Amino acid sequence: MKVVKLGGSLLEQPEALKAMFQSLKQTYDKTLLVHGGGALVQQWLATAGLHSEKQDGIRVSPEQHMPYIVGGLAGAANKTLMKYAIAQGIKPMGITLYETGISCVQRSETLGQVGVCEIPEVMPAVGLISDLLAHGYLPVISSIGFGENGDWFNVNADDAAVAVAATYNAELLFLTDVEAVLDGGGKPLSHLNSDTIHELTQTGVIKDGMLVKVRGALEAAKRLRRCVRIGSWNLMNNPFSGTQISE
Known part of the structure; x- marks a missing residue:
């Protein structure tokens, strides 16, 4: 199994996305795709008139920003990737980190709803991911996570990909x-x-x-x-x- 972390810049390159999904057609039954979408989130926040700032490269994510962050990452960015996958004859399933069996906690109060992944001690033997792969689906995982109480979190996409790779003992590729x-x-x-x-x-x-x-x-x-x-x-x-x- 391999985890492919898709860089946010590729979301704005249709030809590169098309080529990537073409190349995935033969191996996507063993692949988990993890993505972010910081540029899209920034655009959505700006359109809503919300000021967004970063600390050491991490986007501060107050609760009032989260509907736009979740909508941008788990919504528009995720479904854009699904669109390109479907066009290449791949069956994608857009999900969050929660569905992979990974829970998140708050990194710090000053960063708001920025999350850190808690990697399970034991790799999930059964569950949604194994079922999706067995039935020929490509999991397309946004870097949105949830805590045990249902709190939603904005997780750095690189960190999310590492957590997924560690959870499933998978090879990791950064595209x-x-x-x-x-x-x-x-x-x-x-x-x-x-x-x-x-x-x-x-x-x-x-x-x-x-x-x-x-x-x-x-x-x-x-x-x-x-x-x-x-x-x-x-x-x-x-x-x-x-x-x-x-x-």
Whole structure:
């Protein structure tokens, strides 16, 4: 089984989405797709006249913002992905983290309804996910979670993907809008670890948005205690493409 974390930027690239779902047609019975959609949420909040701010890259999510955040992530973004999946002959099922068996708790009061996933100690042997896969459905999981009392939470999509991968002991792929992490000469790097990431960061080769992606992938590799890959939708067809990230 593999967990594919879809970068929010791909939601605005129809051709990339089409290609990704085309490549999933042969293996989606063993795939869980996790997504965010920060740009869409920002747009919805702005349209509603609500000021949104971030702390250390995390969107502060007060209760009054949550209908727009949930609507953007579990609604519009999720159903957009379903639309592209259906067009390629795939049977998608849009769900939240709750349906995967993962419960969430509040990260901190200052961040509002920002959630942290509680990874189950034992992998769910039966349940909705196994049933969906057995019946040929592709679970499309938004990064919206729920607590034991029904409180809803906005979860960082990278963290959500790591939690799902850890819960189901699955391979984790981070899909972005680039084919791989590039070296100083613009050539793809096949493998990175903590040391090489630090070196390339210090020399300015890895920076800006890619630095955020690489650090997230490295943190995921440490938490999962296994390599993860970061790259474009080509990872679906070629498991050795992109960049492998290890501790």
